[in-house]
Amino acid sequence: MLETAYETGLSGPSRLHDLFVTHEGMSPGDYKTRGAGLTIRYGFLISPFGQALVMVTDRGLAGLAFADPGKEREALADMSSRWPNATYVEDLAATAPYAARIFNPAEWRADKPLKVVTIGTDFQLRVWEALLKIPMGKCVAYSDIAADIGSPKASRAVGAAVGANPVSFVVPCHRAVGKSGALTGYHWGLTRKRAILGWEAGQLSGGAVDQAEAG
DNA sequence: AAACGAGGTTCCT
DNA sequence: AGGAACCTCGTTT
Numbered sequence: 001m002l003e004t005a006y007e008t009g010l011s012g013p014s015r016l017h018d019l020f021v022t023h024e025g026m027s028p029g030d031y032k033t034r035g036a037g038l039t040i041r042y043g044f045l046i047s048p049f050g051q052a053l054v055m056v057t058d059r060g061l062a063g064l065a066f067a068d069p070g071k072e073r074e075a076l077a078d079m080s081s082r083w084p085n086a087t088y089v090e091d092l093a094a095t096a097p098y099a100a101r102i103f104n105p106a107e108w109r110a111d112k113p114l115k116v117v118t119i120g121t122d123f124q125l126r127v128w129e130a131l132l133k134i135p136m137g138k139c140v141a142y143s144d145i146a147a148d149i150g151s152p153k154a155s156r157a158v159g160a161a162v163g164a165n166p167v168s169f170v171v172p173c174h175r176a177v178g179k180s181g182a183l184t185g186y187h188w189g190l191t192r193k194r195a196i197l198g199w200e201a202g203q204l205s206g207g208a209v210d211q212a213e214a215g
Numbered sequence: 216a217a218a219c220g221a222g223g224t225t226c227c228t
Numbered sequence: 229a230g231g232a233a234c235c236t237c238g239t240t241t
Contacts, residue, residue: 123224142236146223156236157223163235164225176235185235193235 034119035083042079042088043095044072047103048199049169049192054095054102055079060115061098064167066188082119082166102170105203116167123149127161134175137200141179155179163187169196 040062042055047066053075055063062083067075080088101107101114118128126149133148134140142162143155151157158176165173168188174196178184186193 121225146236151223153221153237154223156221156234157225159236160224160234173235178235179237183235187235190235 035086038083038086040080040083040086040088041091041094042076043090043092043099045092045096045099047099049195052099052103053079054099056095056098057117060117061102061167061170062117064102064170066168066192079166114170116170118166118171120161120164120166123151123157124161124164127158128165128171131162131165131171131173131176134172136172137197137204139175139177139181139197141181142176142184143179145176159185 038057040055040057042053042063044067045052045054049066051067051069051072053063053065053067053072054061063079065075065079076088080086118125120128127145130145130148141155142158143152145162146152146155146158149158162173162176163185165171168174174186174193183190183193183197
């Protein structure tokens with residue numbers, strides 16, 4: 001499974017983003033090539049859900065995390081561990097346009113696909129692609145995703161893979177919930193998960209009323 | 216309502 | 229290899 005690069009053209013009217021995902025798959029123990037020779041530019045920017053850490057390469061978006069003030073180093077360490085051999089450069093000018101676009105629904109256009117570069121195991125990639133199929137404002141259970149990708153008993157493994165998603169929000173990991181509908185967990189805080197889902201509901205109803213969030 | 220075991224995958228030793 | 233950790237789930241106390 002080394003060095004298997006593939007491209008996935010994911011399209012459909014119900015999805016939040018039209019993504020052109022390029023994946024460079026590597027085995028878990030292969031630390032030699034993880035980001036070697038790659039320059040990653042990062043910046044901390046304002047988002048509707050708190051300060052966000054955006055990481056980009058010349059091939060596209062490489063990471064998106066949430067980092068409240070004072071937690072910047074922590075978030076950067078968390079994210080950079082996925083590409084341990086890359087060179088990191090703080091670059092507000094390069095990252096700001098990504099943030100502006102990602103959090104502005106008017107910019108989500110199929111004719112202008114957002115390029116994303118991710119790294120992960122085959123299993124993780126299957127889970128992340130399943131997440132991309134969830135329409136905005138909807139949620140699916142971890143067990144449903146497990147069934148989707150052909151491992152019906154792997155719901156807990158799905159949870160772990162969802163949590164390992166390096167491009168949160170763009171890959172809608174917040175739309176995975178427990179079988180009962182309860183919001184069981186979120187790497188960046190359950191409060192933020194609720195905020196994002198409420199925001200999506202508001203987008204769907206034209207931003208006028210968020211009737212889905214009464215209570 | 217809380218405790219428990221099975222469960223797939225990944226990470227660490 | 230072995231064990232623990234996970235954004236789980238269904239069943240049992």
